[in-house]
Amino acid sequence: MDDAAPRGLLRVSTGLVGTTATIEVFGEIDQVSVAELDARLRRVTGIRSVLTVVVDLNGVGYLGSAGLALLRLHHHRCAADGIEFVVAAGNRAVLRPLEVSALDTLLTVRRGTPRESN
Secondary structure (H helix, E strand, O other): OEEEEEEOOEEEEEEEEOOEEEEEEEEEEOOOOHHHHHHHHHHHHOOOOOOEEEEEEEEEEEEOHHHHHHHHHHHHHHHHHOOEEEEEEOOHHHHHHHHHOOHHHOOEEEEOOHHHHO
């Protein structure tokens, strides 16, 4: 799809293989940087052929409340559109906020990289 697009403390890259869109995120997801991730998620979920969206957060060092809210929002949007929404994470900086907010019970969370979790 496109190469990484750095913006502030966040870098996001997207790829499409078959019906699966993968969004790799590096850096910090907070109130300032969340708009870039939101734009990427909106873009890939707008592609008619996409049936699965994998958000790879293994490169994220901080996941704030704005990022958690965004993941919840896109989970619901994807569910309404019949798109599987998956979060790949293997680091404590992401897993702990997902657990504390109980989003790990709502979202499909695959521990490790998308390749390891298949």
